[in-house]
Amino acid sequence: MTPQTLAVAGVNTLPAATIKHAQDDNTLYPIGAIEGTVATIAFEGMEETTITLHWAIKGQAEPTFSPIEKEGSASGTVDIDVPWQWVGACIGHSVLIWYTATVGGQLKESVVLELTIEPLRNEDLKSSLPKFVHAEVIDFTVQLDMHRFTGDETVTMKAWPFIQAGQRLFVGVGGQDSEPPMPVIWLAYDHVVTVAEAKIDHVFEFKLPRGWLTRRLDRSRLSAESAVIFSGCVPVPPVPIPDPVSAVPLPENAHLFRPATSAMLRVEAQLSEFDDFETYPRKEFGGPGTVIDTNLLMFETVAGSDSYIGLHQVRGAGEHQEGMVEGRALTVHCGGGGSQLASMHFKYGCTRVRFGFSGTGAAAASFSFFDAHGTLLETQEITPPAWVESRIPEGDTIARIDIRTSSHGSIDSLTTWRIREPSPV
Template identity: 25%
Template sequence: MPNDKAAALVGSTATVYYDGVKDGVSSRSRRVTVRLVGQPVILAAPRLTGVTGTTYNLDLIIGSHQEVVVPAYGFMAVGQSVTLVWEGITASGSSVYQTWTRPIEQASQIGLPISFQVEKAYATALVGGSLRVSYRVASLGQAYASEVLLLAVSGQVNTLPAPETDPHFPGGQVDPGQVGNTVAVVVRANPALLPGDSISVHWHGRPDASINLTASFPSTGDLSVQIARVPYITGNANGAVDVWYDARRNGVIVGSSRFLTLTIGEAGQQPWPAPIVNDATGGQANPLSPIRPGTSNTPNTATVVLTDSRLAEGDTVSVVWRYLDGTPAANFSASVGSDRTGLVSVPSSVIATSLDSTIEVVCAVFRNGQLIGTSPALRLQVLGMPQSALPTPAIIQAPGADLDVSNLNGDATATVAAWPLIALGQRYWLRAHGNLSDGSATTIELASDRPVTSLNAVTHVIPLARLQALRDGSDLTLEMRVAFDSPA
């Protein structure tokens, strides 16, 4: 039963039956009477972004496309499709008809409006005429039509010639690597423009890389407006920019230009520089020492620095810290600040796991979640931990060089102060070596393959009985080993 016919019967009754033919003899089934109840589903009309009322003024369209929004409807489901219908009558009486279809393929689309982008050319052709916009929902073999949005179309037809650029980009293809600090948008002199006309040049790409500039048309020659490379070209990498202008005379618009569309290539077409690594002194460090220069045991720090004019505030610089065989060791990132320099601190635990090895450092730059560039790799040598920077184990009950076991009332305590680049999860071993009363060597295992659970000193008990078994006057040596490459 077609939806429109069923909807027309709501509130009334209907009789349903069927006719059949068997052996050439027709017969009719029993009749069933049903009452149609409920509320017919009415699909609301679509809306045009930026358009209110019943007049569609093309001068208010920003950019080369008009957004048409189909509101979410109650029976949305995966597998349906929505077709936008754009029907217009031009000022001369000819018709314009175009459709676009969008499928509903994912559950995440349900309950959300559907956006269509209609090229401005389909609206420009209707200046002085009218426009009807509607949509159809196809579901389970049925088509459901929406209410119609009816608009009168007004505005200035884009009859002025499109702007040009200096340098010229063949085919509108822009290689960011071949662009200087600025690009000129050139409005050529033409009979429609007079000296003193107010010319507004529009450069529209991504929201954070678009600009509108206004200047007076000169008394002689062409008008040239400079567009900065950063961020208006680099910020639109892997995207497109629409460039056009409109002219006003004494505050009244006298014309708008056709559009020049530029396709901006990948920012990475101009190679990104390799990063550098600065240490705690603020200077470049390669090799990188784990101990701050000028100190005996103060841990050093490391900051990955990426400098490039294409970086913009809010970009994300992600650092890939990997071994020479390509095995990733760590990933960490930071946002670019107002100084437009990528500064990413290297966690101390990453420095610790990289001791005595050569690391490759690569930076990936993201803007609005999209990758816009990748740096070449920096080979960074990370030095090993010097023995002199590590603390010496001690026994709390032996403030000097002697441990008097006869004065102990219980177990002794071995302690090791926190060492440079200590990290939770690092594994360590602590042993005491001595000689028994018969002269034979013995080892007292205090900690074996234990994880660091605190960033303070490590302490372990030496059982009194083991100490009493040692030869009087013999040496007791504490040995501590740490695996820096094993943090949690």
């Protein structure tokens, strides 16, 4: 049912409902109704009728709210509880509230109350703003210094007031380059909140790729911005403007969380990149001639050797090592047998390489580092589990690492470093 009367009471209309916590009967700040609100209805002759309360977002077909029924009272007044979920879904919107009842044998409809549910204020969203996990205050300035952490950056965001399943979340990070436009990376774009996430103590975690950070200007500003569509409706793209205040183009119909979270980025002199091998197709028991192509390297069996490699979920006693080797990983010595040889061919000359190595056996594995001319730079004997980190002479670069082992092993959490190319003048 839709309201037939918008403002003027007539012979067949009933008085408008009043809403608890509403200011001047037309505005509701949602935090006051964080546990729900109450619609109070009063008219004569209600004791023998059923009152049906209706609630709808003005000018919007979705979402819909099932009418609530309550029996009338001889007192002439009834209170109908309105759930907090309804209030939360309508944040930033005008809501039409009306009711129907049969009085004197005639179905009547109330005057429609138009109630504005205000956006949440900045002070009520402060704890739900995105945070750069490794950002620190250095020399009175919030800085994200890439020299102080390895791997990707993590951006966290605590659940916001009125979070519920079906809402849509947007989290983006804007950076700075030598020339516009400002680069943007989406950490969450139109992410639909799940039942498991819809808890007030839930913390969202997103990975901000190190490779993206290294391509930004040193001492430039990073800005993490976020927004939520509380109603769960499809996002409306923003209207392009010539000189945007925000680098992150958040949807027109999303509730923007302000202020944005900013940090000064300190970029390494060397370009570092990270790979945890989670995004590649599974490969098992790759025999002689097998090549596994990843972002940073080609993983191969050595020509003429009876060796087997793979890229799959870590398994077996001793192989899963929290924070070092977990999830998918490159694998050596697949399928058993004697000593086997595999090679990591890097796509760029690396000044430094670091990765985790774990294995099913206690025997040491041999890692030999070579330059682009095939010159041996160093050899390390590694007993798993352990981090493998190059120790080559300054000025040399690594083009290949040969791995020889007599038991199954896994390689994960790879970070490579190479000389950053000069920025164009």
